[in-house]
Amino acid sequence: MTIATLPTRRDEAWRYSDIDAVTAAWPLPAPESIIVPAGGKFARAIVQDAGDIRQIELVLGKGAVAHLHVLNIGGAYGRIELAVTLHEGADFRFGAAQIGGGEQNLEIVTTVTHAEPGATSRQVVRSVLGGTATGTYLGKVAVARDAQQTDSEQDVKAMLLDRSATANAKPELEIFADDVKCAHGCAIGELDAMALYYLQSRGLPPAEAKKILLQAFVAGVFDGAEDEERLQALALAKLGELV
Amino acid sequence: MLKIENLHATVADKPILKGLSLSINAGEIHAIMGPNGAGKSTLSYVLGGRPGYEVTEGSATFDGQDLLDMDPHERAAAGLFLGFQYPVEIPGVSNVQFLRESLNAQRKARGQEPLSGGDFLKLAREKAGLLRMDMDMLKRPVNVGFSGGEKKRNEMVQMGILDPKLAILDETDSGLDIDALRVVGDGINAIMRRPDKAVLLITHYQRLLDYVQPDFVHVLAAGRIVKSGGPELALELEREGYAEIAA
Numbered sequence: 327m328t329i330a331t332l333p334t335r336r337d338e339a340w341r342y343s344d345i346d347a348v349t350a351a352w353p354l355p356a357p358e359s360i361i362v363p364a365g366g367k368f369a370r371a372i373v374q375d376a377g378d379i380r381q382i383e384l385v386l387g388k389g390a391v392a393h394l395h396v397l398n399i400g401g402a403y404g405r406i407e408l409a410v411t412l413h414e415g416a417d418f419r420f421g422a423a424q425i426g427g428g429e430q431n432l433e434i435v436t437t438v439t440h441a442e443p444g445a446t447s448r449q450v451v452r453s454v455l456g457g458t459a460t461g462t463y464l465g466k467v468a469v470a471r472d473a474q475q476t477d478s479e480q481d482v483k484a485m486l487l488d489r490s491a492t493a494n495a496k497p498e499l500e501i502f503a504d505d506v507k508c509a510h511g512c513a514i515g516e517l518d519a520m521a522l523y524y525l526q527s528r529g530l531p532p533a534e535a536k537k538i539l540l541q542a543f544v545a546g547v548f549d550g551a552e553d554e555e556r557l558q559a560l561a562l563a564k565l566g567e568l569v
Numbered sequence: 570m571l572k573i574e575n576l577h578a579t580v581a582d583k584p585i586l587k588g589l590s591l592s593i594n595a596g597e598i599h600a601i602m603g604p605n606g607a608g609k610s611t612l613s614y615v616l617g618g619r620p621g622y623e624v625t626e627g628s629a630t631f632d633g634q635d636l637l638d639m640d641p642h643e644r645a646a647a648g649l650f651l652g653f654q655y656p657v658e659i660p661g662v663s664n665v666q667f668l669r670e671s672l673n674a675q676r677k678a679r680g681q682e683p684l685s686g687g688d689f690l691k692l693a694r695e696k697a698g699l700l701r702m703d704m705d706m707l708k709r710p711v712n713v714g715f716s717g718g719e720k721k722r723n724e725m726v727q728m729g730i731l732d733p734k735l736a737i738l739d740e741t742d743s744g745l746d747i748d749a750l751r752v753v754g755d756g757i758n759a760i761m762r763r764p765d766k767a768v769l770l771i772t773h774y775q776r777l778l779d780y781v782q783p784d785f786v787h788v789l790a791a792g793r794i795v796k797s798g799g800p801e802l803a804l805e806l807e808r809e810g811y812a813e814i815a816a
Contacts, residue, residue, distance in 0.1 A: 542661025
Protein backbone atom coordinates (compact mmCIF):
# COMPACT_ATOMS: atom_id res chain seq x y z
CA MET A 327 0.00 0.00 0.00
CA THR A 328 2.87 2.33 0.79
CA ILE A 329 3.46 4.51 -2.20
CA ALA A 330 6.60 6.51 -2.74
CA THR A 331 5.36 8.99 -5.26
CA LEU A 332 2.34 11.22 -5.30
CA PRO A 333 -0.46 9.35 -7.07
CA THR A 334 -2.21 10.74 -10.12
CA ARG A 335 -5.57 9.94 -11.58
CA ARG A 336 -3.87 7.47 -13.86
CA ASP A 337 -3.37 5.24 -10.82
CA GLU A 338 -6.36 2.94 -10.70
CA ALA A 339 -6.74 3.17 -6.92
CA TRP A 340 -6.74 7.00 -7.06
CA ARG A 341 -8.77 7.42 -10.20
CA TYR A 342 -11.66 9.32 -8.62
CA SER A 343 -9.65 10.95 -5.83
CA ASP A 344 -9.31 14.61 -5.03
CA ILE A 345 -5.65 14.82 -6.08
CA ASP A 346 -5.35 18.39 -4.78
CA ALA A 347 -6.37 17.20 -1.32
CA VAL A 348 -3.96 14.27 -1.57
CA THR A 349 -1.17 16.66 -2.59
CA ALA A 350 -1.92 18.91 0.36
CA ALA A 351 -1.71 15.93 2.72
CA TRP A 352 1.46 14.59 1.10
CA PRO A 353 3.57 12.80 2.24
CA LEU A 354 1.08 10.44 3.84
CA PRO A 355 2.02 8.87 7.15
CA ALA A 356 2.90 5.20 7.04
CA PRO A 357 -0.18 2.97 6.99
CA GLU A 358 -1.36 1.69 10.34
CA SER A 359 -0.40 -1.94 10.65
CA ILE A 360 -2.61 -4.39 12.50
CA ILE A 361 -1.68 -8.02 12.89
CA VAL A 362 -4.18 -10.40 14.38
CA PRO A 363 -2.36 -13.55 15.47
CA ALA A 364 -3.58 -17.07 14.70
CA GLY A 365 -6.89 -17.72 16.41
CA GLY A 366 -7.14 -14.10 17.53
CA LYS A 367 -10.14 -11.79 17.45
CA PHE A 368 -10.18 -8.14 16.46
CA ALA A 369 -12.94 -5.55 16.18
CA ARG A 370 -12.84 -1.88 15.41
CA ALA A 371 -15.18 0.88 14.33
CA ILE A 372 -13.74 3.82 12.42
CA VAL A 373 -15.57 7.10 12.00
CA GLN A 374 -13.94 9.34 9.40
CA ASP A 375 -15.44 12.75 10.05
CA ALA A 376 -12.56 15.20 9.54
CA GLY A 377 -11.46 14.76 5.95
CA ASP A 378 -8.66 12.28 6.60
CA ILE A 379 -6.81 9.84 4.40
CA ARG A 380 -6.60 6.67 6.47
CA GLN A 381 -4.58 3.67 5.34
CA ILE A 382 -4.68 0.41 7.24
CA GLU A 383 -2.87 -2.85 6.65
CA LEU A 384 -4.55 -5.77 8.33
CA VAL A 385 -3.14 -9.27 8.48
CA LEU A 386 -5.25 -12.12 9.84
CA GLY A 387 -3.35 -15.18 10.98
CA LYS A 388 -4.67 -18.71 10.74
CA GLY A 389 -8.27 -18.90 11.95
CA ALA A 390 -8.29 -15.25 13.10
CA VAL A 391 -11.46 -13.17 12.98
CA ALA A 392 -11.75 -9.42 12.34
CA HIS A 393 -14.84 -7.22 12.24
CA LEU A 394 -14.26 -3.77 10.85
CA HIS A 395 -16.95 -1.12 10.61
CA VAL A 396 -16.50 2.19 8.85
CA LEU A 397 -18.58 5.33 8.71
CA ASN A 398 -17.11 7.70 6.15
CA ILE A 399 -18.89 11.04 6.41
CA GLY A 400 -16.63 14.00 7.04
CA GLY A 401 -14.52 16.59 5.30
CA ALA A 402 -14.22 17.71 1.71
CA TYR A 403 -12.18 14.61 0.91
CA GLY A 404 -12.21 11.48 3.02
CA ARG A 405 -10.55 8.23 2.09
CA ILE A 406 -10.35 4.92 3.87
CA GLU A 407 -7.99 2.42 2.33
CA LEU A 408 -7.59 -1.15 3.52
CA ALA A 409 -5.19 -3.87 2.54
CA VAL A 410 -6.22 -7.13 4.15
CA THR A 411 -4.35 -10.41 3.98
CA LEU A 412 -6.11 -13.58 5.08
CA HIS A 413 -4.27 -16.69 6.11
CA GLU A 414 -5.80 -20.14 6.38
CA GLY A 415 -9.38 -20.18 7.60
CA ALA A 416 -9.40 -16.51 8.62
CA ASP A 417 -12.66 -14.58 8.61
CA PHE A 418 -12.93 -10.89 7.66
CA ARG A 419 -16.17 -8.93 8.00
CA PHE A 420 -16.41 -5.39 6.72
CA GLY A 421 -19.46 -3.13 7.01
CA ALA A 422 -19.22 0.43 5.74
CA ALA A 423 -21.43 3.39 5.03
CA GLN A 424 -20.34 6.57 3.36
CA ILE A 425 -22.73 9.47 3.37
CA GLY A 426 -21.89 12.69 1.61
CA GLY A 427 -23.48 15.90 0.41
CA GLY A 428 -22.39 19.26 -0.95
CA GLU A 429 -19.17 18.80 -2.86
CA GLN A 430 -17.76 16.03 -0.70
CA ASN A 431 -15.60 13.32 -2.22
CA LEU A 432 -15.60 10.12 -0.16
CA GLU A 433 -13.79 6.91 -0.94
CA ILE A 434 -13.46 3.42 0.37
CA VAL A 435 -10.77 1.36 -1.28
CA THR A 436 -10.19 -2.24 -0.22
CA THR A 437 -7.88 -5.00 -1.31
CA VAL A 438 -8.60 -8.33 0.30
CA THR A 439 -6.07 -11.03 -0.42
CA HIS A 440 -6.99 -14.61 0.28
CA ALA A 441 -3.45 -15.91 0.58
CA GLU A 442 -4.29 -19.37 1.93
CA PRO A 443 -7.15 -21.87 1.75
CA GLY A 444 -10.50 -21.72 3.50
CA ALA A 445 -10.70 -18.03 4.43
CA THR A 446 -13.91 -16.02 4.22
CA SER A 447 -14.49 -12.34 3.58
CA ARG A 448 -17.76 -10.40 3.58
CA GLN A 449 -17.96 -6.76 2.56
CA VAL A 450 -21.15 -4.71 2.73
CA VAL A 451 -20.87 -1.12 1.58
CA ARG A 452 -23.66 1.45 1.32
CA SER A 453 -23.22 4.96 -0.07
CA VAL A 454 -25.73 7.81 0.10
CA LEU A 455 -24.84 10.84 -1.96
CA GLY A 456 -26.51 14.19 -2.47
CA GLY A 457 -25.63 17.53 -4.04
CA THR A 458 -22.59 17.15 -6.28
CA ALA A 459 -20.90 14.71 -3.93
CA THR A 460 -18.91 11.75 -5.18
CA GLY A 461 -18.74 8.40 -3.44
CA THR A 462 -16.41 5.68 -4.59
CA TYR A 463 -15.93 2.06 -3.64
CA LEU A 464 -13.06 0.20 -5.24
CA GLY A 465 -12.89 -3.33 -3.92
CA LYS A 466 -10.45 -5.90 -5.10
CA VAL A 467 -10.52 -9.51 -3.98
CA ALA A 468 -7.42 -11.46 -4.88
CA VAL A 469 -7.34 -15.22 -4.45
CA ALA A 470 -3.91 -16.86 -4.50
CA ARG A 471 -3.26 -20.07 -6.42
CA ASP A 472 -3.49 -22.43 -3.47
CA ALA A 473 -6.24 -20.53 -1.61
CA GLN A 474 -8.88 -23.17 -2.36
CA GLN A 475 -12.28 -23.04 -0.63
CA THR A 476 -12.12 -19.29 -0.51
CA ASP A 477 -15.53 -17.81 0.21
CA SER A 478 -15.82 -14.10 -0.51
CA GLU A 479 -18.69 -11.72 -0.99
CA GLN A 480 -19.02 -8.05 -1.93
CA ASP A 481 -22.41 -6.40 -1.56
CA VAL A 482 -22.23 -2.81 -2.78
CA LYS A 483 -25.11 -0.37 -3.16
CA ALA A 484 -25.31 3.36 -3.67
CA MET A 485 -28.26 5.72 -3.43
CA LEU A 486 -28.20 9.03 -5.27
CA LEU A 487 -30.39 11.76 -3.80
CA ASP A 488 -29.74 14.23 -6.61
CA ARG A 489 -29.06 13.74 -10.28
CA SER A 490 -25.87 15.78 -9.80
CA ALA A 491 -24.31 13.29 -7.36
CA THR A 492 -21.92 10.57 -8.50
CA ALA A 493 -21.34 7.03 -7.32
CA ASN A 494 -18.46 4.90 -8.54
CA ALA A 495 -18.43 1.24 -7.66
CA LYS A 496 -15.93 -1.29 -8.85
CA PRO A 497 -15.84 -4.75 -7.36
CA GLU A 498 -12.89 -6.58 -8.86
CA LEU A 499 -11.90 -10.22 -8.70
CA GLU A 500 -8.51 -11.73 -9.39
CA ILE A 501 -8.70 -15.46 -8.91
CA PHE A 502 -5.89 -17.96 -9.35
CA ALA A 503 -7.49 -20.90 -7.50
CA ASP A 504 -10.17 -23.10 -9.07
CA ASP A 505 -12.34 -24.12 -6.11
CA VAL A 506 -13.64 -20.82 -4.77
CA LYS A 507 -16.89 -18.96 -4.16
CA CYS A 508 -16.64 -15.26 -4.96
CA ALA A 509 -19.89 -13.33 -5.13
CA HIS A 510 -20.29 -9.69 -5.89
CA GLY A 511 -23.35 -7.55 -6.34
CA CYS A 512 -23.50 -3.90 -7.14
CA ALA A 513 -26.40 -1.50 -7.60
CA ILE A 514 -26.78 2.25 -7.91
CA GLY A 515 -30.22 3.77 -7.67
CA GLU A 516 -32.44 6.49 -6.30
CA LEU A 517 -35.19 6.49 -3.70
CA ASP A 518 -38.33 4.67 -4.77
CA ALA A 519 -40.91 7.33 -5.64
CA MET A 520 -43.88 5.14 -4.74
CA ALA A 521 -42.42 4.24 -1.34
CA LEU A 522 -41.81 7.94 -0.67
CA TYR A 523 -45.37 8.79 -1.62
CA TYR A 524 -46.74 5.97 0.51
CA LEU A 525 -44.90 7.25 3.59
CA GLN A 526 -45.99 10.83 2.94
CA SER A 527 -49.59 9.76 2.49
CA ARG A 528 -49.49 8.57 6.10
CA GLY A 529 -48.39 11.98 7.34
CA LEU A 530 -44.60 11.99 7.16
CA PRO A 531 -43.15 15.24 5.75
CA PRO A 532 -40.93 14.65 2.67
CA ALA A 533 -37.63 15.01 4.57
CA GLU A 534 -38.75 12.56 7.27
CA ALA A 535 -39.96 10.10 4.65
CA LYS A 536 -36.62 10.24 2.85
CA LYS A 537 -34.73 9.88 6.11
CA ILE A 538 -36.66 6.77 7.12
CA LEU A 539 -35.98 5.13 3.72
CA LEU A 540 -32.29 6.03 3.84
CA GLN A 541 -32.00 4.77 7.38
CA ALA A 542 -33.37 1.45 6.16
CA PHE A 543 -30.92 1.53 3.26
CA VAL A 544 -27.84 1.78 5.48
CA ALA A 545 -29.28 -0.35 8.30
CA GLY A 546 -27.59 -3.67 8.61
CA VAL A 547 -24.15 -2.34 7.74
CA PHE A 548 -23.35 -1.83 11.40
CA ASP A 549 -24.98 -5.01 12.71
CA GLY A 550 -22.80 -6.49 15.40
CA ALA A 551 -20.48 -3.48 15.66
CA GLU A 552 -19.26 -2.87 19.18
CA ASP A 553 -20.62 0.67 19.32
CA GLU A 554 -23.44 -0.01 16.88
CA GLU A 555 -25.75 2.56 18.50
CA ARG A 556 -23.23 5.38 18.19
CA LEU A 557 -22.55 4.53 14.54
CA GLN A 558 -26.26 4.38 13.74
CA ALA A 559 -26.87 7.69 15.49
CA LEU A 560 -24.01 9.42 13.66
CA ALA A 561 -25.18 7.99 10.32
CA LEU A 562 -28.73 9.12 11.01
CA ALA A 563 -27.62 12.63 11.93
CA LYS A 564 -25.62 12.87 8.72
CA LEU A 565 -28.59 11.58 6.68
CA GLY A 566 -30.72 14.24 8.34
CA GLU A 567 -28.40 16.90 6.95
CA LEU A 568 -28.81 15.60 3.41
CA VAL A 569 -32.59 15.27 3.07
CA MET B 570 -66.71 17.32 4.36
CA LEU B 571 -65.43 16.62 0.83
CA LYS B 572 -66.66 18.69 -2.08
CA ILE B 573 -65.42 17.93 -5.57
CA GLU B 574 -66.55 20.16 -8.41
CA ASN B 575 -66.00 19.67 -12.12
CA LEU B 576 -62.68 17.90 -11.55
CA HIS B 577 -60.50 17.31 -14.59
CA ALA B 578 -57.21 15.47 -14.25
CA THR B 579 -54.55 14.04 -16.50
CA VAL B 580 -51.92 11.36 -16.05
CA ALA B 581 -48.91 11.71 -18.39
CA ASP B 582 -50.93 14.28 -20.34
CA LYS B 583 -53.76 11.84 -20.90
CA PRO B 584 -57.13 13.13 -19.66
CA ILE B 585 -58.65 10.64 -17.21
CA LEU B 586 -61.10 12.60 -15.08
CA LYS B 587 -63.43 14.75 -17.18
CA GLY B 588 -65.69 16.87 -15.05
CA LEU B 589 -66.28 14.82 -11.90
CA SER B 590 -68.45 16.30 -9.16
CA LEU B 591 -69.16 14.68 -5.81
CA SER B 592 -70.14 15.85 -2.36
CA ILE B 593 -69.66 13.81 0.79
CA ASN B 594 -70.98 14.89 4.19
CA ALA B 595 -69.89 13.76 7.63
CA GLY B 596 -71.59 10.53 8.67
CA GLU B 597 -71.95 9.26 5.11
CA ILE B 598 -70.50 6.27 3.33
CA HIS B 599 -70.27 6.59 -0.44
CA ALA B 600 -69.36 3.88 -2.91
CA ILE B 601 -67.96 4.53 -6.34
CA MET B 602 -68.25 1.67 -8.77
CA GLY B 603 -67.31 1.51 -12.38
CA PRO B 604 -65.66 -0.47 -15.13
CA ASN B 605 -61.90 -0.80 -15.58
CA GLY B 606 -60.33 2.38 -16.86
CA ALA B 607 -63.17 4.61 -15.69
CA GLY B 608 -60.82 6.69 -13.55
CA LYS B 609 -61.51 5.23 -10.08
CA SER B 610 -57.91 4.86 -8.99
CA THR B 611 -56.99 8.18 -10.61
CA LEU B 612 -59.64 9.84 -8.45
CA SER B 613 -58.16 8.33 -5.30
CA TYR B 614 -54.61 9.36 -6.24
CA VAL B 615 -55.67 12.89 -7.22
CA LEU B 616 -57.38 13.28 -3.84
CA GLY B 617 -54.31 11.79 -2.14
CA GLY B 618 -51.91 14.12 -3.97
CA ARG B 619 -49.77 11.55 -5.74
CA PRO B 620 -47.11 13.22 -7.92
CA GLY B 621 -47.82 12.88 -11.64
CA TYR B 622 -51.56 13.25 -11.28
CA GLU B 623 -52.25 16.74 -12.65
CA VAL B 624 -55.47 18.59 -11.98
CA THR B 625 -56.25 20.73 -15.02
CA GLU B 626 -59.64 22.12 -14.01
CA GLY B 627 -62.11 22.14 -11.16
CA SER B 628 -61.73 22.05 -7.39
CA ALA B 629 -61.74 19.81 -4.35
CA THR B 630 -62.18 21.09 -0.82
CA PHE B 631 -61.83 19.15 2.43
CA ASP B 632 -63.52 20.75 5.42
CA GLY B 633 -63.50 24.00 3.45
CA GLN B 634 -59.75 23.89 2.76
CA ASP B 635 -58.38 23.69 -0.78
CA LEU B 636 -57.32 20.04 -0.84
CA LEU B 637 -55.47 20.30 -4.14
CA ASP B 638 -53.16 22.94 -2.72
CA MET B 639 -51.92 20.68 0.08
CA ASP B 640 -48.96 18.28 0.06
CA PRO B 641 -49.70 14.60 0.70
CA HIS B 642 -48.52 14.75 4.33
CA GLU B 643 -50.61 17.87 4.96
CA ARG B 644 -53.68 16.07 3.63
CA ALA B 645 -52.97 13.23 6.05
CA ALA B 646 -52.61 15.63 8.98
CA ALA B 647 -55.89 17.28 7.97
CA GLY B 648 -57.56 13.89 8.39
CA LEU B 649 -57.50 12.24 4.98
CA PHE B 650 -56.53 8.58 4.65
CA LEU B 651 -55.91 6.78 1.38
CA GLY B 652 -56.17 3.01 1.41
CA PHE B 653 -53.96 1.82 -1.43
CA GLN B 654 -55.07 -0.69 -4.02
CA TYR B 655 -51.49 -1.97 -4.05
CA PRO B 656 -49.90 -1.24 -0.67
CA VAL B 657 -46.18 -0.59 -1.04
CA GLU B 658 -43.50 -2.89 0.41
CA ILE B 659 -40.78 -1.04 2.31
CA PRO B 660 -37.88 -3.30 3.26
CA GLY B 661 -36.00 -2.37 6.42
CA VAL B 662 -38.70 -0.12 7.88
CA SER B 663 -40.84 -1.71 10.57
CA ASN B 664 -44.58 -1.12 10.59
CA VAL B 665 -44.57 0.13 14.17
CA GLN B 666 -41.71 2.57 13.64
CA PHE B 667 -43.27 3.93 10.46
CA LEU B 668 -46.74 4.25 11.97
CA ARG B 669 -45.57 5.81 15.20
CA GLU B 670 -43.52 8.42 13.34
CA SER B 671 -46.41 9.03 10.94
CA LEU B 672 -48.94 9.46 13.72
CA ASN B 673 -46.64 11.74 15.69
CA ALA B 674 -45.90 13.81 12.56
CA GLN B 675 -49.64 14.26 12.12
CA ARG B 676 -50.11 15.14 15.78
CA LYS B 677 -47.28 17.66 15.60
CA ALA B 678 -48.84 19.28 12.54
CA ARG B 679 -52.10 19.59 14.50
CA GLY B 680 -50.33 21.05 17.52
CA GLN B 681 -50.80 17.93 19.68
CA GLU B 682 -48.28 16.23 21.94
CA PRO B 683 -46.55 13.13 20.54
CA LEU B 684 -47.74 9.75 21.73
CA SER B 685 -45.27 7.86 23.93
CA GLY B 686 -43.92 4.46 22.87
CA GLY B 687 -46.07 2.69 25.44
CA ASP B 688 -49.27 4.49 24.53
CA PHE B 689 -48.61 3.91 20.85
CA LEU B 690 -48.09 0.17 21.30
CA LYS B 691 -51.32 -0.04 23.27
CA LEU B 692 -53.18 1.71 20.46
CA ALA B 693 -51.52 -0.46 17.81
CA ARG B 694 -52.38 -3.63 19.71
CA GLU B 695 -56.01 -2.59 19.97
CA LYS B 696 -56.35 -1.80 16.25
CA ALA B 697 -54.43 -4.92 15.16
CA GLY B 698 -56.82 -6.95 17.32
CA LEU B 699 -59.77 -5.33 15.60
CA LEU B 700 -58.45 -6.52 12.24
CA ARG B 701 -57.26 -9.84 13.73
CA MET B 702 -53.72 -9.12 12.75
CA ASP B 703 -50.87 -10.60 14.74
CA MET B 704 -48.74 -8.01 16.59
CA ASP B 705 -45.66 -9.79 15.22
CA MET B 706 -46.68 -8.70 11.74
CA LEU B 707 -46.76 -5.10 12.90
CA LYS B 708 -43.15 -5.41 13.97
CA ARG B 709 -42.08 -6.71 10.57
CA PRO B 710 -41.00 -4.47 7.69
CA VAL B 711 -43.91 -2.68 6.04
CA ASN B 712 -45.82 -5.14 3.82
CA VAL B 713 -42.69 -7.15 3.02
CA GLY B 714 -43.63 -10.80 2.50
CA PHE B 715 -47.29 -10.07 3.29
CA SER B 716 -49.95 -11.82 1.20
CA GLY B 717 -52.40 -9.66 -0.77
CA GLY B 718 -54.99 -10.07 1.97
CA GLU B 719 -52.52 -9.27 4.75
CA LYS B 720 -51.50 -6.07 2.99
CA LYS B 721 -55.10 -4.92 2.84
CA ARG B 722 -55.60 -5.80 6.48
CA ASN B 723 -52.49 -3.82 7.30
CA GLU B 724 -53.96 -0.83 5.47
CA MET B 725 -56.99 -1.04 7.74
CA VAL B 726 -54.82 -1.34 10.87
CA GLN B 727 -53.03 1.81 9.73
CA MET B 728 -56.37 3.50 9.24
CA GLY B 729 -57.39 2.50 12.75
CA ILE B 730 -54.21 3.89 14.26
CA LEU B 731 -54.20 7.12 12.27
CA ASP B 732 -57.93 7.65 12.93
CA PRO B 733 -58.77 9.83 9.89
CA LYS B 734 -61.90 11.90 9.29
CA LEU B 735 -62.22 10.79 5.70
CA ALA B 736 -61.04 7.47 4.30
CA ILE B 737 -60.75 6.88 0.58
CA LEU B 738 -60.42 3.14 0.13
CA ASP B 739 -59.26 2.08 -3.31
CA GLU B 740 -60.31 -1.50 -3.99
CA THR B 741 -59.64 -2.54 -0.43
CA ASP B 742 -61.71 -5.65 -1.17
CA SER B 743 -59.51 -6.95 -3.97
CA GLY B 744 -57.26 -9.84 -2.97
CA LEU B 745 -59.38 -10.72 0.08
CA ASP B 746 -60.89 -14.13 0.67
CA ILE B 747 -64.41 -14.39 2.06
CA ASP B 748 -63.40 -14.48 5.73
CA ALA B 749 -60.90 -11.63 5.33
CA LEU B 750 -63.55 -9.60 3.53
CA ARG B 751 -65.80 -9.86 6.56
CA VAL B 752 -63.00 -8.92 8.97
CA VAL B 753 -62.03 -5.92 6.85
CA GLY B 754 -65.68 -4.89 6.41
CA ASP B 755 -66.25 -5.09 10.17
CA GLY B 756 -63.04 -3.12 10.68
CA ILE B 757 -64.16 -0.32 8.38
CA ASN B 758 -67.48 -0.12 10.20
CA ALA B 759 -65.86 -0.10 13.64
CA ILE B 760 -63.32 2.56 12.74
CA MET B 761 -65.18 4.83 10.36
CA ARG B 762 -68.97 4.53 10.82
CA ARG B 763 -69.34 7.56 13.04
CA PRO B 764 -71.30 10.79 12.70
CA ASP B 765 -68.08 12.83 12.37
CA LYS B 766 -66.41 10.61 9.79
CA ALA B 767 -66.96 9.67 6.17
CA VAL B 768 -65.82 6.99 3.74
CA LEU B 769 -65.42 6.83 0.00
CA LEU B 770 -65.26 3.19 -1.07
CA ILE B 771 -63.94 2.49 -4.53
CA THR B 772 -64.79 -0.98 -5.70
CA HIS B 773 -65.61 -3.18 -8.67
CA TYR B 774 -67.96 -5.46 -6.85
CA GLN B 775 -71.02 -5.46 -4.70
CA ARG B 776 -69.62 -7.97 -2.20
CA LEU B 777 -67.81 -5.50 0.12
CA LEU B 778 -70.99 -3.45 0.21
CA ASP B 779 -72.76 -6.40 1.87
CA TYR B 780 -70.59 -5.70 4.92
CA VAL B 781 -70.15 -1.95 4.64
CA GLN B 782 -73.48 -0.64 3.58
CA PRO B 783 -73.21 2.59 1.64
CA ASP B 784 -75.61 5.48 1.92
CA PHE B 785 -74.92 6.48 -1.68
CA VAL B 786 -73.67 4.62 -4.73
CA HIS B 787 -72.21 6.34 -7.77
CA VAL B 788 -71.28 4.96 -11.14
CA LEU B 789 -68.07 6.31 -12.62
CA ALA B 790 -67.59 5.91 -16.35
CA ALA B 791 -65.20 7.67 -18.70
CA GLY B 792 -64.04 10.10 -16.03
CA ARG B 793 -67.44 11.32 -14.82
CA ILE B 794 -70.15 10.23 -12.48
CA VAL B 795 -72.92 9.09 -14.76
CA LYS B 796 -75.43 7.86 -12.22
CA SER B 797 -76.02 8.15 -8.49
CA GLY B 798 -78.46 6.41 -6.22
CA GLY B 799 -78.94 4.50 -2.98
CA PRO B 800 -77.60 1.05 -2.05
CA GLU B 801 -80.05 -0.52 -4.49
CA LEU B 802 -77.97 0.87 -7.37
CA ALA B 803 -75.10 -1.46 -6.47
CA LEU B 804 -77.40 -4.48 -6.68
CA GLU B 805 -78.73 -3.24 -9.97
CA LEU B 806 -75.18 -2.92 -11.30
CA GLU B 807 -74.30 -6.41 -10.15
CA ARG B 808 -77.38 -7.74 -11.95
CA GLU B 809 -77.27 -5.75 -15.16
CA GLY B 810 -73.55 -4.93 -15.62
CA TYR B 811 -71.92 -1.56 -16.14
CA ALA B 812 -72.55 -1.39 -19.88
CA GLU B 813 -76.30 -1.31 -19.33
CA ILE B 814 -76.32 1.24 -16.48
CA ALA B 815 -73.59 3.55 -17.75
CA ALA B 816 -75.08 3.78 -21.21
